[in-house]
Amino acid sequence: MELGSAGGGGAGAGAAKVEEKKEKTAFDVKLEKFDAAAKIKVIKEVRAFTNLGLKEAKELVEKVPVLLKQGVTKDEANSIIEKIKAAGGSAVME
DSSP, X not given: OHHHHHHHHHHHHHHHHHHHHHHHHOEEEEEEEEOGGGHHHHHHHHHHHXXXXXXXXXXXXXXXXXXXXXXXXXXXXXXXXXXXXXXXXXXXXX
16 A cells, blocks of 8 residues: 555656646746725736736636736746735736
């Protein structure tokens, strides 16, 4: 039994290394939640970095949790997260 669980752990660790390599070059920014009073500010920030129209940005924000931007650099992802937090939202990098 111990041998089987160790083998499973090794396979999981190998998969984690593959994901880690992938994440080093491209990150996704996910909006998790936002303060209802700050909804308009969050929509404005989302429009600023996604180039979406008002209606599309509003629909995107209302679908939380939702991916805002995919395949961005770590610096760009951190910048987006800081802007969202300043506007009253909560975003994470995946």
